[in-house]
Amino acid sequence: MSSWHSALDNALRAAALGYPVFPLSRNKVPAIPSPHDRGHKCPGFTTCGAPGHGVGDATTDAADVRLLFDHAPRAAGYGIACGGRLRLIGLDLDRKNGVDGVATINQLAAEHGFAIPRDTWTTCTPSGGFHIGLTAPEGVDVPNSVGRLGPGIDVRGTRGYLVGPGSTGKNGEYVFHPQLGYAPPQPAPTGLLQLMLPPPPPPRRQPNLLRTRSAALDGLLRVVVAAQEGERNAKLYWASCKAWAHVEDGHLGALDVETALMDAAVSRGLAEAEARRTIESARRTVGAAS
Structure with missing residues (x-):
């Protein structure tokens, strides 16, 4: 089976489970070029009728998933949109270039008194790291960040995405953890959630x-x-x-x-x-x- 067919099949499985998906290239970026001029803002292909909006195209509709992949003949993977109705948060723990995101998250867990659920969605990545899927509480928007929590940790929140298991990147495949298989994302620990959210703005000084x-x-x-x-x-x-x-x-x-x-x-x-x-x-x- 080609990488394109494998990506489509796995994307359809994810969509059937309620995860909004869209096609990715081997470089882990959206596989469909934008139909708009630079600077144009459009939320997704369901609005303008033309695909090419990255995570804005993410859908759970099987027919729309097939349509997107038809426009992406070089797709080798798929992205899963974070945030949204599922309130999905992705922790991207890299292990490369002398950085170990797994060690960093373990250190944060010890310092702040939380534990990553062992039975939550876990994808093994080609770098030897992991994508951990968690959920945010209702009404909480977790922002995307790169390295803010610590070396080797990227957070995928609202308008971000995770590379879906079953995708093929330049350095290898993304697969579910062999001991867990598919496991639904569990709620993010409170201590970790506090680290992922931006600090509250300082109170405005009220005049006397x-x-x-x-x-x-x-x-x-x-x-x-x-x-x-x-x-x-x-x-x-x-x-x-x-x-x-x-x-x-x-x-x-x-x-x-x-x-x-x-x-x-x-x-x-x-x-x-x-x-x-x-x-x-x-x-x-x-x-x-x-």
């Missing part, structure tokens, strides 16, 4: 609104209190306009502004009725301008 409000109003009140006789009403009007503008944009409370301005004006010797007219005039001015 009380301090901001007090400082803004206090500065305006000082202008009123420091006003010389003959300019008291003008200074009160100016400060009131500024204060009501702060009320309009939500930085100051109307009652606080009115009370504080009245107290400052009266303390400077203005009559209460006159001060109230000035403050209200400023309020109408600001309201008409907003």
Whole structure:
């Protein structure tokens, strides 16, 4: 049986189990060239009618799998889309060029107190490493990463893919672990999941609104209190306009502004009725301008 037929047969088996698949070349990259110009964004061939969207073409429909392989005569393998409805996560543990991803994951497991399930999906890769299939909790998107967890460990999450067992690459075949055969992916251990997820963004520093409000109003009140006789009403009007503008944009409370301005004006010797007219005039001015 040719590599193409073997890849198609195994891809159809995976699709029948509910795994979205698409054809790969011997280089482990999508086997169908894009039908679009560079920079064009299209989610998949079911949208535009033309295959060539890589993992975006992944499907569980047998007829569509055959159609994709018909467009990929040089395909020697198939990819299994991660993320999605199955919430599949792939751990690619490489053993090559002096790097041992298996040793790295074992070290992480010891340091962070988790264990990789022994009965989870395990594919043996040509490098002597493994593809470990796990699942994420509902609603959790695991990002793709290369080497972030440690040397020899790549994570395949949302919009990523694993080379499916039964594929042939330049360096050999991908096969299920001989002692396990096909085993459904098990939930990712919590400790490992925390390592795979990006750190939460730092909390945004909230301004001290009380301090901001007090400082803004206090500065305006000082202008009123420091006003010389003959300019008291003008200074009160100016400060009131500024204060009501702060009320309009939500930085100051109307009652606080009115009370504080009245107290400052009266303390400077203005009559209460006159001060109230000035403050209200400023309020109408600001309201008409907003």
